[in-house]
Amino acid sequence: xxxITQTQPGMFVQEKEAVTLDCTYDTSDxxxxxxxxxxxxxxxxxxxxxxxxxxxxNATEGRYSLNFQKARxxxxxxxxxxxxxDSAMYFCAMxxxxxxxxGKLQFGAGTQVVVTP
Amino acid sequence: xxxxxxxxxxxxxxxxxxxILRCVPISNHLYFYxxxxxxGQKVEFLVSFYNNEISEKSEIFDDQFSVERPDGSNFTLKxxxxxxxDSAMYFCASxxxxxAGGPSDTQYFGPGTRLTVL
Numbered sequence: 001x002x003x004i005t006q007t008q009p010g011m012f013v014q015e016k017e018a019v020t021l022d023c024t025y026d027t028s029d030x031x032x033x034x035x036x037x038x039x040x041x042x043x044x045x046x047x048x049x050x051x052x053x054x055x056x057x058n059a060t061e062g063r064y065s066l067n068f069q070k071a072r073x074x075x076x077x078x079x080x081x082x083x084x085x086d087s088a089m090y091f092c093a094m095x096x097x098x099x100x101x102x103g104k105l106q107f108g109a110g111t112q113v114v115v116t117p
Numbered sequence: 118x119x120x121x122x123x124x125x126x127x128x129x130x131x132x133x134x135x136x137i138l139r140c141v142p143i144s145n146h147l148y149f150y151x152x153x154x155x156x157g158q159k160v161e162f163l164v165s166f167y168n169n170e171i172s173e174k175s176e177i178f179d180d181q182f183s184v185e186r187p188d189g190s191n192f193t194l195k196x197x198x199x200x201x202x203d204s205a206m207y208f209c210a211s212x213x214x215x216x217a218g219g220p221s222d223t224q225y226f227g228p229g230t231r232l233t234v235l
Contacts, residue, residue: 050223104175106162107159
């Protein structure tokens with residue numbers, strides 16, 4: 001079974017608009033971490049935002065926020081005020097187990113975002 | 118800002134040859150990882166490394182693969198006899214020691230090495 005599901009293979013969004021990227025996860029471990037990474041066409045993986053399973057509040061980092069709905073097992077990324085430089089592939093990832101676990105990440109298939117002027 | 122570096126950025130090799138991919142993790146990090154991404158596919162975990170030994174490895178990480186931390190800064194991935202299906206982007210990542218509070222288990226990725234096996 002897929003641990004991380006990203007159902008949107010691609011999205012177009014207009015500059016200055018907000019966009020929500022969906023991510024659902026599957027785990028029976030009470031302790032886990034959820035991550036979003038950005039991969040521009042140049043190929044590097046850029047860390048965006050982190051949400052711990054015990055965090056009471058949704059994570060925010062600048063224009064990025066994470067809509068964490070634990071009961072639904074979803075961790076959607078919201079990018080506000082999109083910019084042309086946001087065009088990239090976005091990956092959702094999960095680390096199962098306590099923070100002192102070895103910490104391998106399991107990734108979703110990614111969502112390709114294209115920001116148009 | 119500290120970052121993970123990887124060399125080379127692109128490696129072309131003949132099938133059956135050995136390759137060594139190099140990584141310099143962030144200096145105060147203690148946990149190290151290799152991932153790979155076949156073109157157009159998701160990122161896959163290969164191996165994690167802590168305290169000079171492999172802590173976890175995936176099914177992909179068979180006897181053809183090995184990792185080493187030969188000194189205090191480098192972290193290498195060796196593929197002994199490359200196959201066509203080893204063609205992929207290989208990412209190194211590192212994670213800080215555990216600290217109270219904060220996303221201390223965030224893994225920071227290097228820019229990747231694109232391996233092409235002919």
